[in-house]
Amino acid sequence: MNDILAVDAQGVTKTYGSLRAVDDISVRVAAGEVYGVLGPNGAGKTTFLRMLFGLIRPDAGTIRVFGKTWEDSGVRVLDGVAGFIESPRFYPYLTGRQNLEGLALLDGGTPTGLLEEVLDVVEMSERADQKVGGYSYGMRQRLGVAASLLREPRLLVLDEPANGLDPAGIRDMRALVKRLAGRGLTVLLSSHDMEEVEEICDNVTIMTRGTVAFHGTIAQLRTMAPDPGHVLATTDDVRALKLAENRFAITVARDPGAALIVTGPPTEVSSYVGSLVSADIGLLALTPTRTPLEALFFMLTDDPTHQSLDRPAQLQDTLR
Amino acid sequence: MTQPITQPMTTGQSAPVRTVGPDHVARRLPGPLTALRWEVRKLRAQYRARAVLLVAVLAPVAIVVVIHGQSRPPKDTLFGRFAIDNGFALSLLVLGFASQWVLPLLTAIVAGDVFASEDQHGTWKTVLTRSTSRSRLFWAKTITAGAFATLVLVLLAVSTIASSWMIVGHQPLIGLSGQTIPAGTALQLVAASWAMMLPPMLAFTCLAILLSVWSRNPAVGIAAPVVLAMVMQLVGALGGVEAIRPFLVTTSFEAWHGLLTEPRFSGPLIEGLLVSGGWCVASLATAFVLLRRRDITGG
Ligand SMILES: Nc1ncnc2c1ncn2[C@@H]1O[C@H](COP(=O)(O)OP(=O)(O)OP(=O)(O)O)[C@@H](O)[C@H]1O
Ligand SMILES: [Mg+2]
Numbered sequence: 337m338n339d340i341l342a343v344d345a346q347g348v349t350k351t352y353g354s355l356r357a358v359d360d361i362s363v364r365v366a367a368g369e370v371y372g373v374l375g376p377n378g379a380g381k382t383t384f385l386r387m388l389f390g391l392i393r394p395d396a397g398t399i400r401v402f403g404k405t406w407e408d409s410g411v412r413v414l415d416g417v418a419g420f421i422e423s424p425r426f427y428p429y430l431t432g433r434q435n436l437e438g439l440a441l442l443d444g445g446t447p448t449g450l451l452e453e454v455l456d457v458v459e460m461s462e463r464a465d466q467k468v469g470g471y472s473y474g475m476r477q478r479l480g481v482a483a484s485l486l487r488e489p490r491l492l493v494l495d496e497p498a499n500g501l502d503p504a505g506i507r508d509m510r511a512l513v514k515r516l517a518g519r520g521l522t523v524l525l526s527s528h529d530m531e532e533v534e535e536i537c538d539n540v541t542i543m544t545r546g547t548v549a550f551h552g553t554i555a556q557l558r559t560m561a562p563d564p565g566h567v568l569a570t571t572d573d574v575r576a577l578k579l580a581e582n583r584f585a586i587t588v589a590r591d592p593g594a595a596l597i598v599t600g601p602p603t604e605v606s607s608y609v610g611s612l613v614s615a616d617i618g619l620l621a622l623t624p625t626r627t628p629l630e631a632l633f634f635m636l637t638d639d640p641t642h643q644s645l646d647r648p649a650q651l652q653d654t655l656r
Numbered sequence: 657m658t659q660p661i662t663q664p665m666t667t668g669q670s671a672p673v674r675t676v677g678p679d680h681v682a683r684r685l686p687g688p689l690t691a692l693r694w695e696v697r698k699l700r701a702q703y704r705a706r707a708v709l710l711v712a713v714l715a716p717v718a719i720v721v722v723i724h725g726q727s728r729p730p731k732d733t734l735f736g737r738f739a740i741d742n743g744f745a746l747s748l749l750v751l752g753f754a755s756q757w758v759l760p761l762l763t764a765i766v767a768g769d770v771f772a773s774e775d776q777h778g779t780w781k782t783v784l785t786r787s788t789s790r791s792r793l794f795w796a797k798t799i800t801a802g803a804f805a806t807l808v809l810v811l812l813a814v815s816t817i818a819s820s821w822m823i824v825g826h827q828p829l830i831g832l833s834g835q836t837i838p839a840g841t842a843l844q845l846v847a848a849s850w851a852m853m854l855p856p857m858l859a860f861t862c863l864a865i866l867l868s869v870w871s872r873n874p875a876v877g878i879a880a881p882v883v884l885a886m887v888m889q890l891v892g893a894l895g896g897v898e899a900i901r902p903f904l905v906t907t908s909f910e911a912w913h914g915l916l917t918e919p920r921f922s923g924p925l926i927e928g929l930l931v932s933g934g935w936c937v938a939s940l941a942t943a944f945v946l947l948r949r950r951d952i953t954g955g
Pocket of ligand 2: 382422496
C-alpha cells in the first residue's frame with residue numbers, strides 16, 4: 337500500500353478563457369514526503385491544488401489521490417486528505433469552536449477530545465469561543481490548520497500556509513509542518529518562497545505561467561544553483577573593476593544602482609577582495625545579493641525573453 | 657492506534673494530539689442527515705432567520721390590532737368590508753395582503769441566502785473539502801429552506817387566525833357568494849386557505865434558491881424573487897394574457913377563493929399544485945446542475 341502515490345497528477349490542464357492557468361503539468365507525490373509546489377504569483381499553484389480538491393474540474397488530465405479519482409470515487413477521493421486553499425474561510429457569525437464542530441459533522445464526526453486537542457495545537461483554545469468574525473488573519477490561519485488536523489489526514493495540502501503571517505507565525509507554521517511530516521504525514525504545500533521550500537521540502541516542482549520549470553529534489557536544485565553574488569562598494573570602483581579583469585573565475589559588473597556585483601565561487605571572491613585591500617582600495621560594503629537558490633528560482637521563473645541574457649548556458653541545458 | 661503527533665505550534669509545553677499514521681485508511685462517513693443538521697445549526701445562529709420568525713409571530717398581531725381599531729373598513733379589498741368586526745374576514749384580508757409579496761420575501765430571506773452566503777463568506781471551499789458531496793449539501797440547504805418557509809407560513813397563519821379570533825371575534829363569516837358560513841366551518845376554511853399558500857410559497861423558495869445559486873449574491877437571491885412576484889402579479893392583471901396566467905406562480909396564491917364560494921370549486925387548487933410543483937422541479941433541477949458543474953474559484 338505504500339507503493340500507492342499520495343498524489344499522482346498526469347497531464348493536468350486548466351484554461352480560463354484563453355489563459356492556460358495550468359498547462360499539462362504532472363506531479364507525483366510519494367506517501368510520507370514533504371512536497372513543495374513553488375512558483376511566482378499567477379504560476380498556477382492554487383489552480384492546481386483546487387483541482388486536487390475537486391473544487392474545479394481539469395479540462396484535461398487525471399489526478400489520483402491515494403489511487404482514487406473524482407470520476408470513480410466522488411467525494412471519497414478526499415478520504416484522508418485535508419488542508420486549505422488560499423486563506424482559510426469560516427462562518428463569521430459562529431465561534432471558532434462552532435465552526436470546527438460543524439466541519440466535524442460534515443466529516444462524519446470526530447473522536448471525542450480531538451477537537452480540544454487540535455485547538456490546543458494551534459493555540460486557539462482561549463479564543464475558540466469567540467466569533468470568527470472578530471479573528472485576525474493569523475488566527476483564521478491557525479483555525480484553518482486546526483480544521484485540517486480535525487480530519488486526521490494522511491495528506492495535508494496547504495496553499496501558501498505562511499502567507500500573511502508575521503515572522504513568529506511563519507516560524508511556528510514551518511515548525512508545525514516539519515513536526516507533522518516527522519510523524520509520517522504527507523505534506524503537499526505551495527509557496528512562492530524558495531527559502532521556505534528549501535527549509536521544509538524534500539521534493540519540489542517549480543511552476544511558472546502554468547508549466548513546470550523544474551522537477552526534482554532540493555539537493556538536485558542546489559547543484560544547479562549559480563554562484564552566490566555579492567554587492568561590493570569600494571572607494572574606487574573603477575580600479576576595482578580593472579583589478580577584476582584578469583580573474584576569470586569571477587565576474588564583476590556594474591549594477592544599475594552604481595555598486596559592483598561580484599559573482600563567483602566564494603574562495604575566488606575572497607581572494608579578489610584581498611587583492612583590493614592590498615591595492616589600497618577601501619572596502620565600504622560586501623553583502624550577499626540573493627541566496628543561490630533564490631537566484632536560481634528567479635532564473636527559472638523569469639520571463640523567457642529576459643532570461644536568456646543572464647542564464648548560464650549549462651543551466652539552460654539542464655532545463656531542457 | 658492513536659499516537660501523539662505534535663505539540664502546540666509554538667515551542668514549549670507539549671500537548672499531544674492524536675493523528676493517524678500513514679497506514680490509516682478507514683474513515684467515518686457522514687450520515688445522510690449530518691449536512692442537514694449543520695445547515696439547521698447555522699440557520700439557528702443567524703440573527704436574520706430569528707428576526708423573520710419573530711416578525712411572522714408579531715406582525716399579524718399588530719396588523720389585526722390596527723385594522724380592528726379603524727373606523728372605516730378597507731372596502732375595496734377582498735373581505736375588507738367585514739374585516740373590522742369579523743375575525744375570519746380579517747384573517748383572510750391579511751392572507752390576501754401577505755400573498756402579494758410578503759410571503760415571497762419572507763421565504764427568500766433564507767432561501768435566497770442559503771447558497772449565496774457561502775459565496776459571500778468564501779466558505780464553499782471550506783465545506784467542499786470535507787467528506788460531504790455537493791449533492792448532499794444541495795439537498796441539505798434546499799430542505800432547510802423549504803422547512804423554514806413552512807415554519808414561517810405556519811407561524812404567520814396561526815398568529816393571524818388566533819389574534820383575529822381573540823381580538824376581533826369569531827362570528828359567522830359571509831362567503832364570496834354571499835352565503836353565511838358558520839364559525840366552525842369558517843375556521844376550517846380559513847386554515848385551509850392559509851395552507852393553500854404553501855405550494856406557491858415553496859415555488860418561490862425554489863426560485864430563490866435558483867437565483868441564489870445562479871447569481872452567487874445574497875442580495876439578488878433575496879430581492880429578485882420579490883421583484884418576480886410583483887412582475888407576475890402585474891402580468892397576471894393585464895388583459896389578453898389568459899394563456900399564460902395559469903402558469904404564473906402568483907395565480908396559485910388566489911386558489912383559496914374557490915373554498916369560500918358556493919358551491920366550492922377545487923380546480924384552481926389542483927392547477928396551483930401542478931404549476932407550483934412544476935416551478936419547484938424546474939428551479940431545483942437547474943440550480944442542482946449549476947451547483948454540480950460550477951468551478952469553486954472564490955474565497
Ligand atoms: N477564476 C479565474 N478566472 C480567470 N482566471 C483565473 C481564475 N483563477 C485563476 N486565474 C488565472 O490563472 C492563473 C493562475 O492563478 P493561480 O491563482 O493558480 O496562481 P498562483 O500560483 O496560486 O498565484 P499566487 O501566488 O498569486 O497565489 C493566473 O493568471 C490567474 O489570473
Ligand atoms: Mg495562489
